[in-house]
Structures are given as C-alpha cells and as structure tokens.
Amino acid sequence: MxxxxxxxxxxxxxxxxxxxxxxxxxxxxxxxxxxxxxxxxxxxxxxxxxxxxxxxxxxxxxxxxxxxxxxxxxxxxxxxxxxxxxxxxxxxxxxxxxxxxxxxxxxxxxxxxxxxxDCRSYPMRSVDEPSKDKALRGSKDGFVETLVFNTALIRRRIRSSKLSMEMLTAGKISRTDIVLCYMDDRVDRRLLRELQGRIHAISVDSLTMNQESLAECIYEQKWYNPFPKFKFTERPDTASAAILEGNIVILVDNSPQAMIVPTSIFDIVEEADDYYFPPVTGSYLRLSRFLIAIITLLLTPTFLLLYQNPEWIPRWLEFIVIKDTVHVPVVWQFLMLELAIDGLRLAAINTPSMLSTPLSVVAGIVLGQFTVDSGWFNAEIMMYMAFVAIANYTQSSYELGYALKFMRLILLVLTAAFDLWGFLAGIALTLYAIAGNKTVAGKSYIYPLFPLNLQQLKKRFLRLRLKEETEQNQK
Structure with missing residues (x-):
C-alpha cells in the first residue's frame, strides 16, 4: 500500500x-x-x-x-x-x-x-492508412501513437461484450501503459495468464523502444533464431480479425503497431489483401507470396551452385552461364550486393523526400551500368540480386524479410565453401531454424503442418469463403 x-x-x-x-x-x-x-x-x-x-x-x-x-x-x-x-x-x-x-x-x-x-487530450496525428501496411481494398485507417484511439478502432469493429481490453503497466520509471485485447470466450486462458505474469515480472526502468522492448522482455529464448516470434500490424482490421480467431493483441502506448500472439510462420505470411479479394484471387496472392519467399531464399545460392558445377546445367538452361570474364569471385559479388542493397535502403530512409527520387536514379545508374562496365560485377549477378531486392518487399513483415536474408547469406557462404554438401547443409539449417522455432505460447511454429491438421493447413494455403472459415474457427 x-x-x-x-x-x-x-x-x-x-x-x-x-x-x-x-x-x-x-x-x-x-x-x-x-x-x-x-x-x-x-x-x-x-x-x-x-x-x-x-x-x-x-x-x-x-x-x-x-x-x-x-x-x-x-x-x-x-x-x-x-x-x-x-x-x-x-x-x-x-x-x-x-x-x-x-x-x-x-x-x-x-x-x-x-x-x-480525465479530460486529457494527447497530441496525435490522424488515423490515416499506414504507409507500410497498405491494402488495395478495405479500410484506409491505421493505428496511431495514442492508446485510447487504438482501442476505439478495435471496439468499432468488434461490438461484443466478450471483447476484453485489460490494462497493465511496465517500466519502473516510464510506467508505460499496455493493453491486452482478446475475446473472453475464445482466448487461450493458459497463454493469457502466462502473458500477464511475464508483463508483471518485467523489471526495467523503461520500455524505451515500445513494442520491441516489450517483445524482448516477454520472449527471451533463442535470440539467435532470426525468424520472428510476433506479428506486427498497423491495421485495425487485421488486429480485429486476429482477436476473433482467438489470438491476443497487445497494444503499447506511444506505438502505432499492434503485436499479435501467438504467431506461426503461416500467420506472418498472411496479408489483408488475401481477404479483401474473392477466394480465387486471395488464394493466388497467398500462394504467390509463399512461392516468391522460397525463390528469394534459394535463387542466388542455386545459381552459385550451378556456376561452380556447370556440368549440371541442362541444355535448355545453358543461357544462364556467365559469358563475360569474372574478375571478382561470384560469391563475393553476391555478398557485396547484399550489403549494398541494405546501404541503399538505409540511405533512402534518411534522404529528404525532395531528394529521394533523383538520388535513387543516380544510385540505380551507378550500381547498374557503370559497375558492370567496370568489371566489379557481372550483368547476370546484378539481375538476380535486383529480383531478390524487389521480391523481398512482397513480405509485409520486415522481420521475416531479414530472416530470409540471413539464411540466404549463410547458404551462399556454405555453398561457396562446401559446394553441394554446403548447399544441402544450408537448406537443412534453414528448415531447422523454422521448425525449431517456438511461438510465445511454446507451441509449434509451423502449425498446422506439425502437428498435422489438414483442415487448418488447407485454410493456411487457400483463401476459403467466409462461411467455411467461420465453421472451421468454431470447431
């Protein structure tokens, strides 16, 4: 007291x-x-x-x-x-x-x-659609940094007395407000009690980086596994859908993002557009995203493997062979371009908006034609890395994009060092990192693939009609 x-x-x-x-x-x-x-x-x-x-x-x-x-x-x-x-x-x-x-x-x-x-009024921006988490259809509002407005955006979509908004605080000095949003009749009670206990047990002065600080406090195991343990969204409709599916949404004051738990690899790949289009189109978009994610992981390591073993290239694929002189080893070209792409991305973030377009054009020309002409890079290498750089943006999750990037780098190094055995070892390591990961609830990261649930697995790959999805959720 x-x-x-x-x-x-x-x-x-x-x-x-x-x-x-x-x-x-x-x-x-x-x-x-x-x-x-x-x-x-x-x-x-x-x-x-x-x-x-x-x-x-x-x-x-x-x-x-x-x-x-x-x-x-x-x-x-x-x-x-x-x-x-x-x-x-x-x-x-x-x-x-x-x-x-x-x-x-x-x-x-x-x-x-x-x-x-309580007649306070926080300074805030408008609830415009988030620049990163956009959808071609659907609502155009987004979470803001003010907690009470974020809870109102969810309440507006779920008009049920079963929706609970439980307020907690963390940080000895900051006393940051945290809200757990869940459906009282659908939530996993064991997970809810565990989250409440972990948040109460947080003993830090401040949640300096808002949700990232909270994530590190409530999930401390296996920091070296790059695959994300949480799904972040700035869309109230996505958060509301997750709540209705029985998940818990965590809102942190001063953060415009909602954290969804528990989260599997299939949850992270899903996007709002999958549901705002008819089932056929939504299924196509989802399967395309899965396929492109696999391609971004394997494209450059596979090309490196075939370059090191040209006798494996079938006659109908002989056009992929590098015809110009290779001055810099192929693996080093890939690694340098991986770093250069991240450098350009960081530069774009910190470049004033009025200069971003002309500087992007200059960077594209320099890294494109001039670097090939100078002999540093080969045209084929530039093309494959350009595809990988663009394809990374098919994932709305930054964390998943970087997880695939880290595994791709490991695959490149292992393939260059140990040829086919290194390539196979890299794939095995990637599969282990995904399958060995655990959700916040301690359950399988690849559910419903393991443990196998065919009905739920079908729902993860194909966009079903609303009536079918509702029936499956009730089961």
Whole structure:
C-alpha cells in the first residue's frame, strides 16, 4: 500500500510541489481555486489538458455552494461533479502516476483523497492508412501513437461484450501503459495468464523502444533464431480479425503497431489483401507470396551452385552461364550486393523526400551500368540480386524479410565453401531454424503442418469463403 493523502490541503500541496518540482517544471501547473467555501487546488500537465472541458468544470466549481459540498471525495465524484470520467485516488503514488499520464487532479481541503478528472487530450496525428501496411481494398485507417484511439478502432469493429481490453503497466520509471485485447470466450486462458505474469515480472526502468522492448522482455529464448516470434500490424482490421480467431493483441502506448500472439510462420505470411479479394484471387496472392519467399531464399545460392558445377546445367538452361570474364569471385559479388542493397535502403530512409527520387536514379545508374562496365560485377549477378531486392518487399513483415536474408547469406557462404554438401547443409539449417522455432505460447511454429491438421493447413494455403472459415474457427 502506498502513502495516503492528508486531510489538510496545505500539507498535500507542499509534498506534491516538492516531488513534482513545480518551481522548475514549467509544464506542471498548480492552480488554486475555491469551491463550496473550501480551498482547493488543481494539478495538470500543460499540453495534455482539453481546455474547453476544463473551463466548464471550473465554472461549475466556482458556483458550487457550501451546502452542496458532500462529506467525502467519493460522494463528490459520484454525486456532484457533472463529468463522466471521474475517479478517486486516496494514495499519493496513484495520484502521481495519473497526473503524469495527463489526468487533471483536484485536491480539496478536508478530503483525504484526490479526485481525478480525465479530460486529457494527447497530441496525435490522424488515423490515416499506414504507409507500410497498405491494402488495395478495405479500410484506409491505421493505428496511431495514442492508446485510447487504438482501442476505439478495435471496439468499432468488434461490438461484443466478450471483447476484453485489460490494462497493465511496465517500466519502473516510464510506467508505460499496455493493453491486452482478446475475446473472453475464445482466448487461450493458459497463454493469457502466462502473458500477464511475464508483463508483471518485467523489471526495467523503461520500455524505451515500445513494442520491441516489450517483445524482448516477454520472449527471451533463442535470440539467435532470426525468424520472428510476433506479428506486427498497423491495421485495425487485421488486429480485429486476429482477436476473433482467438489470438491476443497487445497494444503499447506511444506505438502505432499492434503485436499479435501467438504467431506461426503461416500467420506472418498472411496479408489483408488475401481477404479483401474473392477466394480465387486471395488464394493466388497467398500462394504467390509463399512461392516468391522460397525463390528469394534459394535463387542466388542455386545459381552459385550451378556456376561452380556447370556440368549440371541442362541444355535448355545453358543461357544462364556467365559469358563475360569474372574478375571478382561470384560469391563475393553476391555478398557485396547484399550489403549494398541494405546501404541503399538505409540511405533512402534518411534522404529528404525532395531528394529521394533523383538520388535513387543516380544510385540505380551507378550500381547498374557503370559497375558492370567496370568489371566489379557481372550483368547476370546484378539481375538476380535486383529480383531478390524487389521480391523481398512482397513480405509485409520486415522481420521475416531479414530472416530470409540471413539464411540466404549463410547458404551462399556454405555453398561457396562446401559446394553441394554446403548447399544441402544450408537448406537443412534453414528448415531447422523454422521448425525449431517456438511461438510465445511454446507451441509449434509451423502449425498446422506439425502437428498435422489438414483442415487448418488447407485454410493456411487457400483463401476459403467466409462461411467455411467461420465453421472451421468454431470447431
């Protein structure tokens, strides 16, 4: 239990002024008022206050008569104050936490509790469609950095009393708000209790990087396995669909992304467009994405293997043989281009928007024609790496794209060093990294392939009609 507030207003304000350092912090404001013949004081953080609402509340407090003031803070909050979001905080620690979160705190002489008025308004951007998580059809809204708006976007789509939004906090100093969203009648109770326990057990000062910090705290095993353990989305419709399937969606304040658990490799490959198109088109898009992911992993290592063993190339594929002189070993060309592509990607992120187009054109020309003419790279190598670089963007998950990239690099090195046996070892290592991975719930990362569930496996590869999917989910 925290320290209780005093009945004397002066004693409370002296302690709070010292803790909050109101003489130094210009944005923490204390305003003294008189209501119902009693001295009172309001604390708030400048920038979080909805001024129009506060003006009306102040007008009410100034007009309050002494006989209208009840004996306790709880009666004042429940029976007198004409506002919806009102709470009573008897402890100083609770007061400080809510105040620094943006809640306006009212202290009245003779009350041993603080009255919280939640009339905050956070600075926020509009709920536009996320630039990365786009869909050709469907809704064009997206999550923002304000938690309450994100929960509202989900509530708007799931109008059920079974939808639960459970608030937790983590970080000794930051006290970051975390919301677990789930359907009360569909969620895995064991996983829910485990997540609650892990979040309560977090002992860090702050979740500095929001969801990534939270992910590292609640899943600490096998950091060296690059395949993602969580699915991230900025789309409220994707998050809502995951909740209806029995998953848990984790929202973190100050983050515009939702974290979906548990997540398998098949969940990560899925996208919203799979469901916004008819079943035939949706199935084609999903299967294309699977196929392109496999090609991006195997294309350059396979070409390297055939280059090292030209006698294996069938007559109808002889056109893939490099005809020009190879000045730099092929494996080093692939490795340098892998690094160069990441360098261009990082440069594009940090380039001002007005310069990004001309600089991209210059980079394309230099890395294209000039590097081939100079002898550093061969045209065939440039073509295959260009395909791989573009095909990586068929995956909405950055984490999965980089996981495939890391495994491709390992495949290239092993193939160059040990030829066919290295190629086979690299594929075996990739399969082990995928199959040996575990979800947050500790279950198979490749379910429903293992353990085998044919009905669910069919659903993962083919986009079924809504009625069929609903029936399978109910089973």
């Amino acid at each position: 925290g320290e209780k507030l005093s009945l004397r207003l002066k004693e409370n304000t002296e302690i709070l002024d010292e803790i909050l350092q109101t003489d130094k912090n210009f944005d923490i404001i204390r305003k003294g008022i008189v209501t119902g013949g009693r001295d009172a004081c309001i604390y708030f953080v400048d920038g979080f206050l909805e001024e129009s609402i506060m003006e009306k509340l102040l007008e009410f407090f100034y007009k309050l008569k002494p006989e209208e003031v009840p004996l306790s803070a709880s009666q004042m909050a429940e029976q007198v104050i004409p506002y919806v979001e009102v709470s009573v905080m008897p402890e100083r620690e609770e007061l400080l936490k809510n105040l620094l979160s943006g809640v306006t705190c009212l202290l009245i002489d003779g009350y041993d509790a603080c009255i919280g008025l």
